[in-house]
Amino acid sequence: MAGVVEAVTDPVDPVAVLRMLADGLAATEASIIRLQAVKEAHLAVAQRLAEQLAVTDRESLPEHAPDAVGGMSVELAHRSVAAELAGVLHMSDRVVQGRMWQAAELVHRFPETMRAFAEARIGLPHVRQIQDAGARLSDAVRAEFEAVAVAASEGETPHRAKAVVQRAAERLAPRSLTERHRQAQEQRRVWREDLGDGQKLLGLIHSAAIVDGIYDRLSQQAHTVTTANARAAKGEPMPEGLGDPTDARTVDQLRADLCADALLTGTPSGHDTADGLLSAIHPRVEVTVPVLTLINATTGSGAPEQPGELAGRSPIDTDTARILAGDVPSWERVLTHPVTGAVLAVDRYRPGADLRRLLHARDARCRFPTCGLPPSALDLDHTIDAAYGGPTDAGNLAGLCRRHHVLKHHTSWTVTQRGAGVLEWTSPTGHTYTDTPPAPVTFTTTDPDSPPEQKPPF
Ligand SMILES: [Zn+2]
Structure with a gap:
């Protein structure tokens, strides 16, 4: 260990050491993921084995044994297998029994996800995210969902892939978000809870x-x-x-x-002040509405609806999205390519505030690979500095959070725009990382007179 520390603190060539570290970590991480996949495969086999044991047990029962005994034998077989594995995994048998079920579900119902996992193209958190989102999908559409979800997860953090994975599940779900929202709205309520120390909690579900x-x-x-x-x-x-x-x-x-x-x-x-300065502050909710959702509302087309999104994050039902969209006096249209998500055009385009809104729509998160900070936290950065002739247009501007804005300007990380909003980052060791803009945003309803991003581009 001491040798490693000395090598790092007194390197001959720090960039070479960093490159070695990055390569070593990438290989280590891939090995860990492959082993985790092997573990899932073992647990899935254990689940299958428990099912077989249950059948064998049931066959050994007298023919007239009540069904309840048969059902019990299934549960007991699972418990027995889980208890055996719990002993070697040093985990509770209840947890192991749950893991066996989860692993079998992965192997049998999510084969493409399992394949990507076994090849270390995606990690365990990605796998669980895909399983959770796809749990309520029918067998008929799950393969289609998996193809989109796995592609979105490769090379992305689970956090950043989440919106695409959830949107894909939403699109293929048996009941639409609007239907589920109507049902969930029936559960709205206000409640209170005693917290002790003379405090109470007030909760609101809406x-x-x-x-x-x-x-x-x-x-x-x-x-x-x-x-x-x-x-x-x-x-x-x-x-x-x-x-x-x-x-x-x-x-x-x-x-x-x-x-x-x-x-x-x-x-x-x-x-408040005497003239009600605080009362005059109105809530600002940013909502994006996919263009097809609004067209379907006016034409009555039966195409599947896509939910709107609040600030590009949580999906909301189409009824609410349409009401919010209709409530705003003026809203601009951002046309995006349905596949690449590249921003194609903005209605009423003007330089300045309009450009800022276009970038706000395109860069719905920091554009450094792996970062997920939202638009409200971003600076608009000139990819090529304006002082060196970089133009103030969408092809030379990108939203970066403060941390990554500073990293770009004060370290040897560099970035190039590849067109259609695609950014290619090069690290000090020469590795390149591509960052594509988040998936399509088609409408925004920010007030044109008070754009949310007041910061000037620099
Ligand atoms: Zn960032």
Whole structure:
């Protein structure tokens, strides 16, 4: 071990050492994944064995034995096999029994996923994500789902592949999200729970758009108060009622106080200015609606609907998406290629705010490989610096989070745009990593007068 540490802390050529480390880790990771796949295969065989044992047991029972005894023998055979394996795996037999079932499901119902896993093209977290999303699909469509889900998972983090995997399952699900949403909405409720120490929890279950809207409004109000407090501390004049240099409440605490105000009095009464500055803050919910969903709504076409998405993350039912889309006075259209997801055109295109919205739609997450930070956290970076003649257009701009923006500018990582929004990153060791824009976004409903990204491109 000491030898390894010395080699790393006093290298002859740090880049060569890093290259060696990267190659070594890649090989190690692939070996671990292949072994995990072998483990799944063993567990699947154990499940099959338990089923066979149950049959053998049942055949040995007297012919007139009640069915209940037969059912019990199946469960007992599984428990018996699981208990044996639990002894060597040092895990509880209940957990092993669950793993056996899960492994058998993987091997028999998700053969393409198992193949990609055994070849170390995807890892265990990807596999579980695909299994979870595909669990409710019928045998008839599962292969189609697997093809999309495995392709989306290869070379991506599970977090970044998640939206594509879930969308594919959504498209092929026996019941649409809209139907499930209608049923789930019947479960909406408010409840409270005792937490001890004189505290209680207030819970609310409602549709995703409502809850996001509430949370966004409270966050905007809380940030307005913290900003005012900071400015008051510097002695700047503030509207009456706002800005207290002694107010040390965190944003979390402020959200809670403002929420309590609004629910008890209808306004953030305890903390607002005389002319209601905080009350005037409206929630901002960003929703993307696939173009086919809206066309189907107007033409009554029977094509399968695609759900809308809140800020490119959680899918929402089409009814809510259409209502939100109709509620916004003006909304721009972003046409995307149905396969590549490349942004093709934006209606009412103008430089400046329109370009920013186009990139906001295309780069629905940081464009560094493996990063998943959302648009609200991104800077617009000129791939080729404007100072070196890089143009301010979609082919030379990309959304990067602060961490990866700094990495690009201050290390020897470099990036090239390959067209259609595809970015090719080259590491200091010479490895290249390709980052393609997230899957198609077709409509956005951000208010054109107040684009969410106020930061100037640089
Ligand atoms: Zn990033």
